[in-house]
Amino acid sequence: MCISLEESSMFDTKIMIGLYSNEKHFMCYKNNAENYSKYKNIMILPFPTDYLGSDSMIDTSSYVDFLDDAQEACAVDELTISCAPAGAAAAASYTEVFKSGSYDVIVGNSLSSMYKIYKDMPGEKNPQLNLSLLRFLKSHYKGYSFAFCIWDGEINAEPILFTYKPFDYNKIFIPTLDCHNGGYPKSEYVYADHFIMVGSKYNGFLKDGQKFETNKSQLSNQMIDILPNFVEGMPITGEVENGDMFFDIHKAGTIHDRLIRVVL
Numbered sequence: 001m002c003i004s005l006e007e008s009s010m011f012d013t014k015i016m017i018g019l020y021s022n023e024k025h026f027m028c029y030k031n032n033a034e035n036y037s038k039y040k041n042i043m044i045l046p047f048p049t050d051y052l053g054s055d056s057m058i059d060t061s062s063y064v065d066f067l068d069d070a071q072e073a074c075a076v077d078e079l080t081i082s083c084a085p086a087g088a089a090a091a092a093s094y095t096e097v098f099k100s101g102s103y104d105v106i107v108g109n110s111l112s113s114m115y116k117i118y119k120d121m122p123g124e125k126n127p128q129l130n131l132s133l134l135r136f137l138k139s140h141y142k143g144y145s146f147a148f149c150i151w152d153g154e155i156n157a158e159p160i161l162f163t164y165k166p167f168d169y170n171k172i173f174i175p176t177l178d179c180h181n182g183g184y185p186k187s188e189y190v191y192a193d194h195f196i197m198v199g200s201k202y203n204g205f206l207k208d209g210q211k212f213e214t215n216k217s218q219l220s221n222q223m224i225d226i227l228p229n230f231v232e233g234m235p236i237t238g239e240v241e242n243g244d245m246f247f248d249i250h251k252a253g254t255i256h257d258r259l260i261r262v263v264l
Contacts, residue, residue: 199228
């Protein structure tokens with residue numbers, strides 16, 4: 001599940017979220033994507049924070065399979081969920097453009113500024129930004145920051161890993177709102193094909209946490225600092241109500257019990 005600007009197929013999505021520090025969360029996202037447009041495509045990821053920069057994005061190219069390895073370590077469960085996030089405060093606008101692995105990336109908290117920067121980017125295959133989608137994002141994700149990850153063709157890219165300071169530390173955001181038909185997200189049932197994981201340095205945070213052994217020779221110092229020692233996960237597949245999810249860090253129980261779905 002994901003939001004893309006142009007029509008695409010996105011499948012085998014893996015998302016890992018967790019606590020990075022006593023202020024920050026981390027979110028790691030990976031899928032297989034095929035662009036059906038004659039133009040380049042943009043995968044859009046929202047973040048409940050007023051700052052997201054190039055220093056928020058961590059290079060994962062030294063260990064591209066860590067989400068697959070984490071999934072193998074997880075004990076699995078099934079799913080049912082529902083509820084809503086805290087509001088966001090206003091902040092000064094900013095944008096930034098950089099290259100990361102398979103993607104050209106634009107980050108910022110002002111969609112209008114990101115739109116202007118994108119329009120000036122060179123490239124014959126750049127798509128027109130869908131203004132109805134941008135209006136939806138601005139309305140639905142008030143105060144959020146965004147990452148525009150631009151790609152072309154068919155990719156099985158390295159995981160996208162961000163750290164950020166959230167509006168609500170007690171609920172960790174999981175971007176599962178779905179729309180990749182060239183339009184904007186709607187209130188409907190959509191087909192899910194993804195695996196959600198919560199990671200932690202300490203096993204007490206997770207009821208059914210499984211030890212996650214990483215090959216540290218493949219990891220950068222930043223990845224060693226962020227990646228968890230324990231993981232708990234579950235698949236979400238089939239028809240589900242369209243919406244994002246949050247993980248409640250204070251609620252008791254398994255990942256199944258602590259996930260909250262916010263439907264459109």
